[in-house]
Amino acid sequence: MNALRTIAEEDGAVVVILDQTRLPKETAFVRLHTLADAAHAIRVMQVRGAPLIGATAAYGVALGLSEGQPLETILSTLAATRPTAVNLHWALDRMQRVLEKSALAGRPETAWEEARAIAREDAAANAAIGKYGLEMLHPLAAKGCLNLMTHCNAGWLATVAHGTAISPMYAAHAAGLALHVWVSETRPRNQGLLTAWELAEAGVPHTLIADNAAGLLMMQGKVDCIIVGADRIAANGDTANKVGTYLKALAAQAHKVPFYVAAPLSTVDCACPDGSQIPIEERAADELGAGNVPVANPAFDVTPANLITGIITEHGIVAPGELANVKP
Numbered sequence: 001m002n003a004l005r006t007i008a009e010e011d012g013a014v015v016v017i018l019d020q021t022r023l024p025k026e027t028a029f030v031r032l033h034t035l036a037d038a039a040h041a042i043r044v045m046q047v048r049g050a051p052l053i054g055a056t057a058a059y060g061v062a063l064g065l066s067e068g069q070p071l072e073t074i075l076s077t078l079a080a081t082r083p084t085a086v087n088l089h090w091a092l093d094r095m096q097r098v099l100e101k102s103a104l105a106g107r108p109e110t111a112w113e114e115a116r117a118i119a120r121e122d123a124a125a126n127a128a129i130g131k132y133g134l135e136m137l138h139p140l141a142a143k144g145c146l147n148l149m150t151h152c153n154a155g156w157l158a159t160v161a162h163g164t165a166i167s168p169m170y171a172a173h174a175a176g177l178a179l180h181v182w183v184s185e186t187r188p189r190n191q192g193l194l195t196a197w198e199l200a201e202a203g204v205p206h207t208l209i210a211d212n213a214a215g216l217l218m219m220q221g222k223v224d225c226i227i228v229g230a231d232r233i234a235a236n237g238d239t240a241n242k243v244g245t246y247l248k249a250l251a252a253q254a255h256k257v258p259f260y261v262a263a264p265l266s267t268v269d270c271a272c273p274d275g276s277q278i279p280i281e282e283r284a285a286d287e288l289g290a291g292n293v294p295v296a297n298p299a300f301d302v303t304p305a306n307l308i309t310g311i312i313t314e315h316g317i318v319a320p321g322e323l324a325n326v327k328p
């Protein structure tokens, strides 16, 4: 299982992140010294992927308190960085709850400790997702080389460690299962290239495809199972993930390909009854590189629960309609 990490502390006062805007061409690290640095890193996607955004926000609170900034300013600054990944708000709510119980003088240290706990728990949750996902993949692998598909990057880069959708793939590879991964390119920001980079580093056989090639591959019987990540899962199981996920789920249903979502419970938003209530991030037009034409650039879409075979969580695989049993 892959144990690489995306975020670390230096001298208990600085946060070091891997700059994902420079990958896969260059491996570069950025030091975050302030609340503004942390908010900037999330906004410009130096860190990205729902669980990592949550962990970075938690460390951002610690940085802001260490600078002497008021807690309300810190929380509102970080909450405004990106709208869809609920892990951001989950982490901020958790930090707020813990800090409000702490004496003012001890708050910076409490914040560092809680951020550390959030990061540690994310890594552990994703390792468990790998274990449960592997149990699901084992019988599918009985016929020979397993052809999996994923969309966007839900590997270790998108989390503190291990990844969500890719964690079962790393576990399967480590267990000696023969597998190959179709990696969807993910227009317009090409997060699929990050997945391809990760899989290459880990020695997992894979092939990059343009987003729209997925339907053809399913029609040709070249996909045994799809696993994607999630940015927010509503109480009824409707799931927001990188734009293009919904089309894959529709094609998967048409071709009877199992379609799994892998996510820690920090991605489940019980306050959100269904997918229609999930805020969808609209990103800048220039990301499409289309010049001076009208552009719409929604970064996420919502896959209805009825298209999802199961949700792989750190507590096991649950049917979308049964989420309330694991996260009441």
Ligand code: MRU
Pocket (backbone or CB within 6 Å): 048, 049, 050, 051, 085, 151, 152, 153, 154, 155, 158, 159, 163, 164, 165, 191, 228, 229, 230, 231, 241, 242, 299
């Ligand atoms: O816009 P991004 O790159 O932050 O979006 C990331 C995704 O959509 C991931 O697939 C998702 O966060 C799953 S996380 C492990």
